[in-house]
Amino acid sequence: MSVAEAPDRKDASGRGSAFAGAAAGDQLSIVEPLIFERSRAERRGVRFPSASDVARAAAESQPALPASALRDAPARLPEVSELELLRHYNRLAHLNHAIDLGFYPLGSCTMKYNPKVNEWSARLPGLADSHPLDPEGLSQGSLELMWLLAELLKEISGFPAVSLQPAAGAHGELTGMLMARAFHRANGEGDQRTKVLVPDSAHGTNPATATMVGYQTVTIRSNERGGIDLEALRDALGPDVAALMITNPSTLGIFEDQIGEVVRAVKDAGAIAYMDGANLNAILGRFRPGEAGFDVMHFNLHKTFSTPHGGGGPGAGPVGVSERLEPFLPSPMPRLVAGDAETVRANAWAGRSTPDARFALDADRPRSIGKVRSCYGNFGMFVRAYTYIRSNGDAGLRTVSDDAVLAANYLRVRLRDAYDLPYDRISKHEVVFSGRRQKREHGVTTLDIAKAILDHGIHPPTIYFPLIVEEALMVEPTETESLETLDRFVEVMEGIAELASTDPAAVKRAPTTTPVGRLDEAAAARRPDLRHQFGAAPQPPSGSAGPEAGPEAPTA
């Protein structure tokens, strides 16, 4: 079978089964009803004990819940047995593609292997059952883990201080920009600095974050080499600029080789230099933003440090900051309050506890921006990231970046004939191709190409991003994919390019092997069906948001 042809095995529903998620499942129902439709009155999964007579009698003396505060009718939650429940979600699981099933080169998302020992760690009862408000004397292990992880992130990034609190990358951005603003306010420049500079290759979260902090976004164009246009940057910098937010390596997979000049220009103008650390996976041990003069960077623990992406979270977005931003970090911070830091680190690296060490949460931070999240962050992700960093260690982390970059460059070179490559330079974590030739010559769009990739059991690259590349295909292979996997991807991509020229309609029909075909997203947005409607016929929800209801929709 040519790789360009979609596999033609079909199941009873007429859909094929090349899709990795359905690989085990010719006998599985492809269409799984909603859990509500499996419900039968009185069926139960979990049961709970009854209160004792003693408890009930004692409770009598206390104020009862007033009838006015009670609900009239029970919530219509599904009633299913545990087996039915499990089968339902197992069947749904079969409809997903995932890293553990196949290649997932989704650009800018760093879909690397998530080692299983990380999961083992996070489920240790001593950690999973730790309550965030337990007295500190009972939580020394959790606090030590957080402190050690922050120490490692400081080493990796070159920043003198790290807060683990933000729950995701975008949340880290919000934290960083709030600190930038607090810094300017402390210097009496809060009112004057109102603009944030963002390159045109930036992820959408950067401008959205600037808005959340009350800043106005000014877009800086890229130069013909895919880097920032230094002249445009210098022109835009001035006493009204609060910060530059720059992703490095960029969303083009390119290391900004003028980074020294960029940081210097930003700081000379009195602004804060923010680095979006989404693409840190390419530069471990090679570039440390703190050392290079940046003021603040967020990490994505779910990218660089392999915590599972969970179908869209949980992530974790710690921030590292320079000396001058340290006072503004979110509160509280885990601190070593007794014992010598050097000794505690050395012991921990040797797997030993330090008997006289004592950790505490420091909330006495008068200049802090405050809290950005309840408690201290996504602790379960800290456990996984710590496990990952300790497993890899010095040499392992360097290998991560070396092999991630090697794989991206290998794909760049292998696929640059089949697809246009607008910026043919050394890649870092990813490489961005363009489907413009296929579109212009054969009417096959990048969306069509992505859908055709699905028929080969591979998740497509990120598409139509960055916005500055026409018909973009953003490929991030990561370091954990074997050469055979990379070669097969090359074959598939070449095959699709070939098919686009010989039989474009075949590409436009894709996917044909996935559990469902192309879905009508316009209809979904036009007439939103966002929840199960109980009862016979589906009813449009009251106050239905028609297509005309724009952002100025009146309140109910």
Next chain:
Amino acid sequence: MSYSPHTDADRSRMLAAIGVAAIDDLFADIPAAVRAGDWTVPDGLTEQEVRVELARLAGRNRIPEVSFLGAGVYRHLVPAVVGEVIGRPEFATAYTPYQPEVSQGTLQSIYEFQSLICELTGMEVATASHYDGATATAEAALMACRLTRRHRVAVSAGVNPDYRRVLETYCSGPGVEVVTVPIDLAEGGSGTTDPGRAAAALGDDVACLVAAQPNFYGQLEPMADLAKAAHAAGAQFVAVVEPTSLAILAPPGAYDADIVAAEGQPLGIPTSFGGPYVGLMAARMASVRQMPGRLVGATRDVEGRKGYVLTLQAREQHIRRERAASNICTNQALMALAATTYLAAVGPNGLREVAELSTVQARHTASALEAAGLARRRFDGPYFAEVTVSVPDAARRHAALAEQGIVAGHLPERDEPQLRDTLLLAATELTTDDDIARLLDALEATR
């Protein structure tokens, strides 16, 4: 060790294909002036070594034998089936469902989640998830500002102090002022928000009133009256709720809440030292285009088959950039799946049993403390499953009990100095009669 599969032979082949001699050549684009100096990261560990290290840290924690600690994070049974479902790699190792054809598992489960949250809260639309209850509350308040085009937010002092701190931080971004409506904290007082005082705080520039049911101190708020006060001022009413309580307490839709925010942790998610949890948000359909965060909708494929997609994305950062409703991107999908699985596992009867057993054991606790003369309830009026009690010398005795592995709830004086010598005690279905007896004995011994 690293998880890279490459052999030296593989690397040589790849380098040859690229046309460079060494991997270092692929980093030639990093100028010498900014290249990393040396770091001190320890050497890598094998699996057996790293397990020893993590077991060491886990062993440094002491999980209390008896705990009445809640204060926003609750120890409930996490059914084994929940761990089984969220541990499935097809859910855990997928990402945001950008390609719906190969993400129907995640998408359908989110649609089920949205449906369950609507059903629990009595609202018309729920989002796919937020970071936690605190950020969901803050985003709800900012959403109210967008809906009303007003720039002040009123929040009841009965809302979790951590949530109020996060609300302050989020509101400081766009320069939204936060006004706190005090609650009656006096001994023998109601421990709740007075609708008259709330009304006084609501000018025509206030976007919303935020109140919690039950409130941080366990007390039941007059939510219907607070909603009326908010609406009379043209403001939105934001209800912060505890999800298990909704098995028996009126859903926010019934008292005319406009936006609902909640911490979903009690629904099958371990306490895990503060996260990951899941923020819940629900609202009216008419407000959907101002909601932050992801939404999944049902649609049809080219052959008419039902399927699910991310929808109404014109609200979101990757489309709208600086005009987005929020910068939220990755959120807490796997934790939403935990909540979905939990709600389906316990069903309506199980959730009611959890809520009832929790309320009975909270009352049993308060009643036994009062009968023994060890404590008395701080506030008058009904409470849900957490109760604030006055106890002489509370901080010292709390610390003494912790030494024995008994956590006598939370010390509210950390946030409200007025509540010196009180304890906030939470019960759940896991609270046993024996736990209550041990709390009594330990408090007796420190009298």
